[in-house]
Amino acid sequence: MKVSIYRYNPETDREPSMKEYEVDTQGKDLMVLDILALVKEQDQSMAYRRSCREGVCGSDGMNMNGKNGLACITPLSQVAPGVLEGKKPLILRPLPGLPVIRDLVVDMGMFYNQYEKVQPYLQNNTPAPAIERLQSPEERAKIDGLYECILCACCSTSCPSFWWNPDKFLGPAALLQSYRFLADSRDNATEERLSKLDDPFSLFRCHGIMNCVSVCPKGLNPTRAIGHIRSMLLERGI
Amino acid sequence: MVTPVTSLGRNGLYDWLIQRVSAVIIGVYLIGMLGYLMVSGDLDYGSWKSFMGSICMQIANTLLVIAVAAHTWVGLWGVTTDYLTSLTFGKAATGVRLIAQVAIALALVVYLLWGLVLIWGGA
Numbered sequence: 001m002k003v004s005i006y007r008y009n010p011e012t013d014r015e016p017s018m019k020e021y022e023v024d025t026q027g028k029d030l031m032v033l034d035i036l037a038l039v040k041e042q043d044q045s046m047a048y049r050r051s052c053r054e055g056v057c058g059s060d061g062m063n064m065n066g067k068n069g070l071a072c073i074t075p076l077s078q079v080a081p082g083v084l085e086g087k088k089p090l091i092l093r094p095l096p097g098l099p100v101i102r103d104l105v106v107d108m109g110m111f112y113n114q115y116e117k118v119q120p121y122l123q124n125n126t127p128a129p130a131i132e133r134l135q136s137p138e139e140r141a142k143i144d145g146l147y148e149c150i151l152c153a154c155c156s157t158s159c160p161s162f163w164w165n166p167d168k169f170l171g172p173a174a175l176l177q178s179y180r181f182l183a184d185s186r187d188n189a190t191e192e193r194l195s196k197l198d199d200p201f202s203l204f205r206c207h208g209i210m211n212c213v214s215v216c217p218k219g220l221n222p223t224r225a226i227g228h229i230r231s232m233l234l235e236r237g238i
Numbered sequence: 239m240v241t242p243v244t245s246l247g248r249n250g251l252y253d254w255l256i257q258r259v260s261a262v263i264i265g266v267y268l269i270g271m272l273g274y275l276m277v278s279g280d281l282d283y284g285s286w287k288s289f290m291g292s293i294c295m296q297i298a299n300t301l302l303v304i305a306v307a308a309h310t311w312v313g314l315w316g317v318t319t320d321y322l323t324s325l326t327f328g329k330a331a332t333g334v335r336l337i338a339q340v341a342i343a344l345a346l347v348v349y350l351l352w353g354l355v356l357i358w359g360g361a
Contacts, residue, residue, distance in 0.1 A: 164321065200316075204250030233250075
């Protein structure tokens with residue numbers, strides 16, 4: 001099968017280009033990460049990130065035939081119709097909207113800056129109990145679908161609002177994490193958290209197009225979380 | 239939090255609310271107007287003028303003109319701050335954005351005043 005990979009080395013290349021490779025999959029429905037390993041055997045200079053190879057670490061987020069996802073848990077048959085059969089090439093590009101360090105490796109700095117802004121840790125200024133802060137099963141259930149985020153950046157880098165204003169719009173991943181702590185019964189910094197989201201960019205740049213939902217490899221729904229935060233802002237603001 | 243704010247409500251929540259409320263006003267007006275046109279049968283100039291000249295329609299038209307202006311401003315402010323940025327225009331972005339926003343604001347003020355004159359001018 002044909003594989004077309006985005007290649008760019010800022011130190012030697014004037015501009016990015018797509019490089020074609022031929023890979024023998026022996027008809028197997030391999031994961032995209034396996035294809036990258038086969039390409040790496042042919043061309044040691046091609047760079048990509050990987051670690052756990054089972055969809056937990058979030059290192060190998062990339063754009064596969066136009067859609068973001070994790071290479072390690074995306075089989076060829078799910079990339080696009082015709083790719084597995086070799087009728088169409090597998091096209092791999094880095095996550096869109098972030099600066100490219102080299103080939104498929106992007107600089108995640110802007111993404112992590114936005115994550116840092118939502119203060120993704122429990123804040124509670126009441127005296128700590130002797131053992132731990134308890135939650136009822138119902139309270140605990142409220143953070144299901146939120147805490148599972150692995151920060152792979154597939155969602156934020158598929159969001160046009162994040163592409164245009166990556167320094168001002170927090171992006172779906174950071175906003176999902178923001179709601180994860182707003183929804184946590186043990187956190188009591190709700191007012192401080194909400195007051196930082198009330199401007200026209202941080203949260204309200206979300207226009208609800210749900211690209212984030214369609215690409216999340218963990219099946220999470222940042223749009224719904226953003227809607228919950230918006231409701232909290234509405235209750236607080238009027 | 240982002241501090242430089244030049245949107246209509248000067249706050250994301252109020253901009254969002256203004257856009258939703260104005261959309262509802264525009265939607266209700268359009269449906270109401272469509273309903274009127276469907277049930278009113280043969281319309282002539284006299285009946286149209288007396289319909290539009292009624293105090294209810296003057297208030298509805300005023301609300302519509304204000305809603306369209308507010309909706310347009312919030313929407314286009316979003317478009318200009320999405321696309322007329324340093325990513326597309328480099329260092330000239332602030333100037334380009336300012337010119338575009340001033341042009342949009344002036345056009346909307348003219349539209350608003352002209353609309354109000356037409357509605358309440360009694361011509």
